Structures are given as structure tokens and as C-alpha cells.
Amino acid sequence: MDFQLTDEQEMLRKMVRDFAVNDVEPTAAERDEEERFDRGIFDKMAELGLTGIPWPEEYGGIGSDYVSYCIAVEELSRVCASTGVTLSAHISLASWPLYTYGTEAQKKNFLSRLATGEALGAYALSEPGAGSDVVAMKTTAKEDGDDYILNGSKVWITNGGVADIYIVFAKTDADAKHKGISGFIVEKGTEGFTFGKKEKKLGIRSSPTTELIFENCRIPKENMLGAEGEGFKIAMTTLDGGRNGIASQALGIAQGALDASVNYAKEREQFGKPIANNQGISFKLADMATEIEASRLLTYQAAWLESQGKPYGKASAMSKLFAGDAAMRITVEAVQVFGGYGYTKDYPVERYMRDAKITQIYEGTNEIQRMVIGRMVTK
Ligand code: CAA
Ligand code: FAD
Numbered sequence: 001m002d003f004q005l006t007d008e009q010e011m012l013r014k015m016v017r018d019f020a021v022n023d024v025e026p027t028a029a030e031r032d033e034e035e036r037f038d039r040g041i042f043d044k045m046a047e048l049g050l051t052g053i054p055w056p057e058e059y060g061g062i063g064s065d066y067v068s069y070c071i072a073v074e075e076l077s078r079v080c081a082s083t084g085v086t087l088s089a090h091i092s093l094a095s096w097p098l099y100t101y102g103t104e105a106q107k108k109n110f111l112s113r114l115a116t117g118e119a120l121g122a123y124a125l126s127e128p129g130a131g132s133d134v135v136a137m138k139t140t141a142k143e144d145g146d147d148y149i150l151n152g153s154k155v156w157i158t159n160g161g162v163a164d165i166y167i168v169f170a171k172t173d174a175d176a177k178h179k180g181i182s183g184f185i186v187e188k189g190t191e192g193f194t195f196g197k198k199e200k201k202l203g204i205r206s207s208p209t210t211e212l213i214f215e216n217c218r219i220p221k222e223n224m225l226g227a228e229g230e231g232f233k234i235a236m237t238t239l240d241g242g243r244n245g246i247a248s249q250a251l252g253i254a255q256g257a258l259d260a261s262v263n264y265a266k267e268r269e270q271f272g273k274p275i276a277n278n279q280g281i282s283f284k285l286a287d288m289a290t291e292i293e294a295s296r297l298l299t300y301q302a303a304w305l306e307s308q309g310k311p312y313g314k315a316s317a318m319s320k321l322f323a324g325d326a327a328m329r330i331t332v333e334a335v336q337v338f339g340g341y342g343y344t345k346d347y348p349v350e351r352y353m354r355d356a357k358i359t360q361i362y363e364g365t366n367e368i369q370r371m372v373i374g375r376m377v378t379k
Contacts, residue, residue: 005067012053012068016075019048025079031206032082032351037162038206039120041083042090046117051090055099059107060115066241066303070248074299077252078259081355082207084252088245089158090114094121094167097183097238101226110165110185122163123242124154124212125235131156132368134169134235135178139214141170146221148172148184150214153196156362160210161195164188167238168212169231181231185223192217203354240313241306243363247299247319250327250359254295257327257334257352258288264347265337281337288330295323314376321369324359331356 005013023044031038045051053069055061069091077084098111113119130136139152150170157166166186173180186193196211226234262285265276275281302315331353335342342349360366 005071008064009068009071012064013071013075015048016050016072017078019044020075020079020083024076024083028080028083028206029345029348029351031080033205033345035200035205035208037082037086037208039162042086042120043117045087050087051117052095052115053091055095055111055115059099060112065307066244067300067307070244070299070303073245073248074252074255074296077249077355078256080206081249081253081352081358082204084249085158085204085207085246085358086120088242088249089123090121090163092242092245093123093158093238094163094165096241097123097167097225097234098185100237101183101230101234103222105222106185106225114165119164120159120162122157122159122166123238124157124160124166124168126154126156127152128155132365134232135181137169137171137181139168139170140174141172141182141184141219143172144218147218148182148221148224150184150186150192150217150219152214154212154214156199157210157212158207158362160212161198161208166212167225168214169235170214172228172231176229178232179229181235182228183225183231183234184219185225186214186217186219190217190219202357203351204358237313239363240316243320243369244299244302244306244312244316246359246363247295247302247316247323250320250323250356251292251295251299253352253356253359254288254292254323254327254330257331257349257356258285258292260347260349260352261285261288261334261337264341268339275337284333284337288333291326291330295319295326298322314373317364317369317372317376320359320363321366321373324356324366327356327359 049062052061053064057063073084073088095114114121127137141148168184168186172182192215194213196213199209268275298319302319305312334349
């Protein structure tokens with residue numbers, strides 16, 4: 001076994017950390033307060049090659065691996081979880097299915113634009129009545145000559161409104177349950193495709209979450225992703241890897257909260273000594289550090305398995321479950337370490353606590369992760 005990151009992975013971590021600290025962190029609190037997405041940050045990520053980390057150079061990527069991708073999401077989320085999920089949804093949810101299921105023409109057109117960062121991506125599966133229960137979706141795609149006509153709406157879409165390319169799932173056969181779902185590539189600006197409500201959220205407030213509306217939206221057949229009826233499989237296998245992106249986000253949030261807590265506990269004095277000198281505080285820091293290390297090992301292992309071409313679905317569900325629950329516990333404790341100051345916006349830990357909660361909810365709630373893992377260990 002080799003737990004050492006490669007020189008390339010270490011260099012990427014340093015590059016992303018510098019970028020995160022210098023270009024992302026300074027405006028993180030302000031963007032959170034104003035619920036403002038900053039396309040300029042995404043454009044800078046593109047300049048650094050981050051928007052195409054795992055994809056081959058022939059498709060505009062930098063030919064790196066999934067561990068590097070996780071490190072990038074982790075480092076961004078360490079200072080701003082909204083920026084972390086922008087990249088995670090872009091790579092794991094929009095680009096991955098194109099790379100895996102796209103035709104050569106679709107890769108050359110759509111994947112290349114995503115990888116270079118010319119275009120931003122999004123993934124649209126959830127609906128008002130179909131969150132955990134994906135098969136309950138109502139959006140339809142009816143064949144009509146050389147096109148499909150989409151009708152329905154999608155909710156909670158990360159990068160919604162600001163993204164240029166959307167991977168959208170719809171029912172091509174209402175009676176065939178999961179075998180009646182198909183995937184489509186839909187570009188912003190297509191007639192009949194508009195945006196609805198933008199959610200006002202507890203956390204990740206500078207990541208836009210928006211409703212998508214399809215009204216007789218005509219999509220050419222060449223924009224179907226995979227074969228007709230293959231959409232559920234495409235959606236599920238996409239989430240297999242995507243969940244590890246969210247584990248990386250949770251890991252980064254937790255690390256940011258620990259770093260802030262350690263610094264504060266060493267500086268803040270009560271009863272004539274730093275609060276870190278109390279065992280009650282140092283035990284909290286020890287538990288936080290231990291859970292972060294366990295999250296990191298699970299997350300990097302799942303990414304390594306994917307890079308090696310080995311099965312990674314269970315590992316990814318486990319990393320998301322563990323790192324998400326850990327990030328929630330850790331950020332609550334970070335606020336406690338800061339006392340009353342932690343409850344104010346003068347310090348970042350209240351933002352970390354609000355941001356951590358989403359990692360237990362999206363890309364399958366942690367109850368759904370337990371269901372996925374439970375089915376795998378008992379089958
Ligand atoms: N890979 C390949 N095939 C899979 C699969 C996978 N991961 N999971 C299921 N399948 C196959 C099954 O083998 C089965 O095939 P057969 O019929 O041939 O046996 C078929 O698909 C149906 O599977 P299930 O019976 O397990 O389906 P289900 O209806 O019980 O649903 C579920 C399973 C795991 C609960 C699924 O619905 C699910 O993942 N729900 C959560 C949805 C989710 O995660 N949404 C995230 C939206 S994206 C997001 O949130 C973005 C963001 O964070 C930024
Ligand atoms: P429900 O499915 O209604 O679940 C409600 C509660 O019941 C949860 O606690 C759940 O765990 C529990 N529950 C449900 N079924 C079971 C069961 N069988 N056993 C035990 N417990 C169960 N979706 C996208 O497609 N694309 C995106 O980009 C995207 N981004 C998102 C961003 C944000 C900020 C949010 C909040 C959501 C996003 N989602 C996105 C949707 C997200 O994936 C769903 O919210 C999530 O899958 C849960 O669905 P739901 O909200 O309908 O909850």
C-alpha cells in the first residue's frame with residue numbers, strides 16, 4: 001500500500017490552495033451574504049485547468065486523475081463550499097456522463113467546452129415529486145421526427161441559470177419505470193427552456209440553485225445521451241462518482257472549520273490561559289482531526305478506485321455518508337469552540353456550519369446512502 005500522494009497531486013494541491021486563499025476566500029463571506037455567484041472565479045479555475053482535471057487533453061482536459069479532482073474540490077471547499085460544489089457539479093455531474101456515454105461528436109462539442117471552461121455544466125434529475133425516488137419523475141420527452149420534445153420542470157438545480165450545458169433526464173416511456181428514462185444534452189438558450197424560481201438557502205448561498213422549465217422544448221436526436229431508456233443507469237452511475245465529489249466538499253468544509261478552531265483555541269484566553277489548554281477543548285479538536293483523517297482516507301480511496309478502473313460505487317456512498325455526517329458534527333463543534341463569537345458573522349465557522357448541512361442532503365440524502373450501502377452489503 002502507498003498512502004503518499006504523487007508529486008503531481010501535491011503540486012496541484014498547492015496551486016489550488018494558493019488560488020483558494022488568494023482569489024476565493026477574500027469574497028466568500030460577502031458572496032454568501034449577497035447570494036452572489038461569481039463567474040469570474042469559474043473563469044480563473046478554467047485558466048488553471050481545474051475545469052477539466054480528469055479528462056484527456058484531446059477533449060480539453062489536463063489528463064490528471066480523480067484523486068487530483070477530489071483534492072481540488074477539497075481545497076476550494078476549505079474556504080468556500082459554494083465554489084467547491086460549482087466545480088463538483090461541473091465535473092462529476094455534467095462532464096462525467098458526457099465522457100462516459102457521449103458519442104465522439106458529443107465529446108468533441110460539449111465535453112471539450114466544459115473541460116476548457118468555455119462552458120459551465122449542470123445536471124438535472126430532481127423534480128418536485130421526485131427527489132429520492134428518481135423513477136417518480138414526470139418530465140416527458142416525446143419523439144417527433146428528428147427531435148424529442150421535452151415538457152416538465154426540474155428543481156434544485158446547482159449551477160441552474162448560470163450553466164450553459166445541462167444533462168437533463170426525462171421519461172421517454174411513462175410505463176417502463178426506470179427503463180423508461182432517457183438522458184438529453186440541453187443548451188441554455190434553446191427555445192422552450194427557461195428558468196424558474198431561484199432558491200433562498202441556508203448554506204452554499206453563492207451557488208445558485210434554480211428551477212428549470214421545459215415547455216415544448218425541441219431537442220435534436222443527436223443530443224440524446226446514451227441510448228433511449230438508458231437514462232436511469234446513466235443518472236445512477238454518474239451519482240456513483242458525484243457522491244465522492246460531495247465527500248470532498250464535506251472534507252474541505254470540515255478541514256476549514258478545524259483550522260479556524262485550532263487557531264482560535266490557541267489565541268483565545270479565558271481564566272488566564274488559552275482555551276486550547278483545557279482538555280475539554282483539546283479533546284474536541286482531537287475528535288475533529290481524527291474524523292477528518294478518516295473522511296480523507298475514504299474519499300481518496302474511492303477516487304483511487306475510480307482512477308484504477310475498479311468498482312467504486314459502494315466506496316463513494318460510504319465516503320459521502322461518513323464525510324457528510326462528520327462535517328456536520330465538526331462544524332457544530334467549531335462554533336462551540338468559538339463560543340459566542342462563533343455564532344456571529346465575524347468568523348467563518350457559522351458559514352461552515354450552514355454549508356455542511358447540504359452535504360447530508362444532496363446527491364442522495366445520507367439515508368439514501370445507507371440504503372445503497374445496505375443493499376450492497378446484504379446482496
Ligand atoms: N449503477 C448501475 N445500475 C444501477 C445503480 C448504479 N449505481 N443503481 C441502481 N441500478 C440499477 C439496478 O441494478 C436496477 O437494475 P435492474 O432492474 O436491471 O435490476 C435498476 O437500476 C433499478 O434500481 P433500484 O431498484 O435500486 O431503483 P430504486 O428506484 O429503488 O432507486 C435509489 C434506487 C438508489 C434510491 C435511487 O433512486 C437514488 O439514488 N436516489 C437518490 C437520488 C439522488 O441521489 N439524487 C441526486 C440528484 S443530483 C444532486 O443532488 C446534485 C448536487 O448535489 C450538486
Ligand atoms: P425527499 O426524497 O422527499 O426526502 C425527504 C426525507 O425523507 C429525507 O430525509 C430522506 O432521506 C427521507 N427518505 C426518503 N425516502 C426514504 C427511504 N426510502 N428510506 C429512508 N428515508 C427516506 N438535484 C439535481 O438533480 N441536480 C442538482 O444539481 C441538485 N442540486 C441541489 C442543490 C441543493 C442546494 C439542494 C437542496 C438539492 C439539490 N438537488 C439537486 C436535489 C437533491 O438531490 C434532493 O433534494 C435530494 O435527493 C433529496 O430529495 P428531496 O429533497 O425530494 O427529499
